[in-house]
Amino acid sequence: MEPHVFPKDRYARIPYRRCGNSGLKLPAVSLGFWQSLGEPGHEDVCRACCYEAFDHGVTHFDLANNYGPPPGNSELVVGKILCDMPRDELIVSTKAGYTMWPGPYGDWGSKKYLVASLDQSLRRLGLDYVDIFYHHRPDPDTPLEETLGTLDLIVRQGKALYAGVSNYNGQQFQAAVETIRAHDWTPLVIHQARYHMLARGVESDLMPHTRAAGTGIIAFCPLAQGILTDRYLDGLPPDSRQGRRGQAGRDWHQKLQADGTWEKVRKLNALAAGRGLTLAQMTLLWLLRHENVVSVLIGVSGVEQLRENISAVQAPPLTANELAEIETILGG
Ligand SMILES: NC(=O)c1ccc[n+]([C@@H]2O[C@H](COP(=O)([O-])OP(=O)(O)OC[C@H]3O[C@@H](n4cnc5c(N)ncnc54)[C@H](OP(=O)(O)O)[C@@H]3O)[C@@H](O)[C@H]2O)c1
Numbered sequence: 001m002e003p004h005v006f007p008k009d010r011y012a013r014i015p016y017r018r019c020g021n022s023g024l025k026l027p028a029v030s031l032g033f034w035q036s037l038g039e040p041g042h043e044d045v046c047r048a049c050c051y052e053a054f055d056h057g058v059t060h061f062d063l064a065n066n067y068g069p070p071p072g073n074s075e076l077v078v079g080k081i082l083c084d085m086p087r088d089e090l091i092v093s094t095k096a097g098y099t100m101w102p103g104p105y106g107d108w109g110s111k112k113y114l115v116a117s118l119d120q121s122l123r124r125l126g127l128d129y130v131d132i133f134y135h136h137r138p139d140p141d142t143p144l145e146e147t148l149g150t151l152d153l154i155v156r157q158g159k160a161l162y163a164g165v166s167n168y169n170g171q172q173f174q175a176a177v178e179t180i181r182a183h184d185w186t187p188l189v190i191h192q193a194r195y196h197m198l199a200r201g202v203e204s205d206l207m208p209h210t211r212a213a214g215t216g217i218i219a220f221c222p223l224a225q226g227i228l229t230d231r232y233l234d235g236l237p238p239d240s241r242q243g244r245r246g247q248a249g250r251d252w253h254q255k256l257q258a259d260g261t262w263e264k265v266r267k268l269n270a271l272a273a274g275r276g277l278t279l280a281q282m283t284l285l286w287l288l289r290h291e292n293v294v295s296v297l298i299g300v301s302g303v304e305q306l307r308e309n310i311s312a313v314q315a316p317p318l319t320a321n322e323l324a325e326i327e328t329i330l331g332g
Contacts, residue, residue, distance in 0.1 A: 003084065004051050004084070006051070006054055006055055006085075006086075007055055010054065010055055010056065010057045011057050012057070013055075013056045013057040013310075014027045014028055014029065014056055014057035014058060014310065014313050015027075015028045015313060016028070016057075016059075017216075017291075017294045017295065018216070018294070019162075019189050019190050019216035019294045020189055020190065020210070020213070020214045020215040020216040020292075020294070021189075021214030021215075022162065022187075022189040022190075022214075022216070024091070024131075024162055024189055024190075026059070026060050026091060026216070026218070026294050026295040027057055027058045027059050027060055027295060028288055028295055028296065028313045029058055029284065029295065029296055029298060029309060029310050029312070029313060030058060030060035030061070030062055030218065030295045030296070030297045030298070031049065031050070031053045031058055031060070031061055031062065031297075031298060031299075031300070031306070032061075032062040032063075032220065032297045032298065032299050033046070033061065033062065033063050033067050033074040033077075033078055033299075034064070034067050034074070034299055035067075035069075035241060035299060036241070036299065036300070036301040037049055037074065037077070037299075037300070037301070038063075038067050038068050038069075038073050038074025038075075038077050038078070039068065039069060039073065040073060042077075043077055043080075045301075045302055045303070046077050046078065046081065047081050048303050049300060049302070049303055049306050050078070050081045050085065051085075052303050052306050052307065053306060053310070054085060054089075054090070056307075056310045058310060059089060059090055059091055060090070060091040060092075060093070060295060061078060061082075061090060061091070061092050061093070062093045062192075062218075062220075062297055063075050063078060063092070063093065063094045063095075063121070063125070064094055064095035064096070064097075064098070064134075064136060065094060065095065065096050065098075065100050065117050065120065065121050066098045066099070066100060071100060072100075072120070072124055075094065075121055075124035075125050076124045078092075078125065079124055079125040079126040079127070080126075082125065082126065082127065083126060087127070090131075091131040091132065092125065092127065092130050092131050092132075093130060093131060093132035093133070093134060093164070094118070094121045094125070094130050094132075094133060094134070095133070095134035095135070095136040095166060095192075096113060096114050096117035096118060096121070096133075096134075096135070096136055097109060097134075097135050097136025097137040097139070097166070097167075098136055098137065100113075100117055100120075108137075108139040108141065108142060109135055109138070109139030109142040109146070109147035109150075110139075110142050110146060110147075110150075111146055111147075111149070111150040111153075114135070114147070114150045114151070114154070115150060115153075115154070118130070118133055118154060118159055118160070119159075122159065128158075129158055129159050129160060129161065130159070130160050130161075131160070131161050131162060132160065132161070132162045132163070132164050132189075132190060133151065133154055133155075133159070133160035133162075133163060133164070134163075134164040134165060134166045134190075134192055135147055135148075135151060135164075135165050135166065136166050136167065137166065137167040137168075138165075138167065138168050138169075138172045144175060144176060144179050145179060145183070148176055148179055148180055148183075148185060149183070149185065151163040151185070151186060151188075152180075152183075152185035152186045155186040156186070162186075162189045162190065163186050163187070163188055163189065164188055164189060164190035164191060164192060165188055165191055165192075166191065166192035166193070166220075167192075167193070167194070168191065168206075169205055169206065170205040170206045170208070170209045173188075173191060173206060173209050173210065173213075173215075174209045174213075176188060177209070177213045177215075187213075187214075187215075188213070188215050189215060189216065190215060190216050190217075190218055190294070191206065191210050191215050191216070191217050191218070192217075192218050192220055192297070193206055193217055193218075193219065193220065194219075194220055194221050195217065195219035195220070195221075195222065195287060195293070196219065196221060196222050196223065196224045196228060196283065196287065197224070197228055197268070197283060197286060197326070197330055198224050198227065198228070198261070198330075199221075199224070202217065207290070207292055210292055211292050216292065216293075216294035216295075217290075217292050217293050217294065218293070218294055218295045218296075218297050219287050219293050219295070219296050219297060220297045221297075221299075222283060222284055222287050222296040222297065222298055223280055223283055223284075223298065223299075223309075225241060225242075225299075226240060226241055226242070227256065227261065227265060228265065228268070228279060228280065228283040229278070229279050229280040229283070230269055230278065230279055230280075232253060232256075232262070232265075233262070233265065233266060233269060235253070236249055236250060236253045239301075240301075241301070264329055264330065265279070267329045268282065268283075268326065268329055271322070271325055271326065271329065275315075275318075275322065276315075277312070277315060278308055280305070280308060280309055280312070281308065281309065281311065281312035281315060282312075282318070282326075284296050284298070284309060284312040284313075285312055285315060285317065285318050286318060286323070286326060288312075288313075288317075289317060289318060289323065
């Protein structure tokens with residue numbers, strides 16, 4: 001096969017935003033490999049998505065030790081693709097914090113687990129270092145000093161360039177920042193948080209702390225796993241993320257019907273259409289209205305979705321009127 005040629009104008013195709021007070025810039029849209037793309041049998045579509053993303057200046061690929069399924073498979077699949085891409089032009093992240101192997105050393109936030117997990121991730125990815133290493137979720141039992149001291153160690157060893165946390169609430173994040181300052185450890189440049197129109201807790205709980213600390217937020221599941229797109233408006237497509245769950249997916253769809261979510265999504269969809277946008281695009285623009293949101297971390301099951309989502313950044317920002325209309329729909 002002919003090697004893929006990445007267009008020379010790729011860096012003009014997307015804006016880059018500074019991650020908090022750090023020197024790291026991320027594309028406004030980043031690509032994650034939690035589901036779909038990292039599954040066995042999806043290698044070709046994964047490669048096509050990596051190339052399509054980078055063609056459009058999407059330099060940031062997000063992974064975790066447990067992404068696949070099975071856990072670890074996304075790193076294996078993406079690792080094979082990264083060999084054919086310019087490493088120094090990419091920001092590759094991975095994480096540890098969820099169950100990876102049996103016993104007391106394969107989960108949460110101990111030094112033993114984090115160090116072993118990152119070494120495994122680097123082997124799967126075929127890399128000497130990742131750009132960002134995250135602690136994936138707070139650990140109620142391990143002292144914060146141990147987890148954060150390990151992130152510092154990993155950066156000093158050169159196995160990661162930057163450190164971040166994910167799923168820490170405002171109070172936990174603030175405690176982490178104070179612990180790091182007290183020890184003069186590597187700062188947290190990024191917080192990976194669930195944030196979309198239907199899950200807005202971070203606005204009041206986390207953002208005041210990340211702003212004050214000079215830490216950027218990258219918003220994961222920005223499309224609410226597909227709810228905030230036109231994917232489910234005509235029912236449950238069998239090939240969709242939820243459709244593939246069978247009865248569990250049907251129950252999920254009915255629950256969102258009963259609690260009025262689909263009605264809101266329909267109204268949002270109409271508002272987006274009136275503006276010449278798809279709902280997915282309007283949703284991403286809505287998140288990017290915050291300066292503290294450095295990037296929206298999307299998932300896709302194919303190149304068409306990726307193209308549609310990335311092109312959101314070409315549209316002008318949402319107006320005050322449009323933002324107010326969205327608030328009315330969400331509040332209603
Ligand atoms: N830190 C954490 O704890 C954590 C947790 C979850 C995720 N993440 C990160 O966030 C990334 C994104 O998560 P996510 O995949 O749930 O994000 P998402 O962007 O909210 O949802 C992605 C899904 O939405 C559907 N979709 C995307 N674009 C679409 C479009 N234009 N039109 C119609 N449907 C569209 C696709 O569903 P179909 O598959 O049905 O086509 C796709 O798989 C992950 O890959 C991971 O990197 C982090």
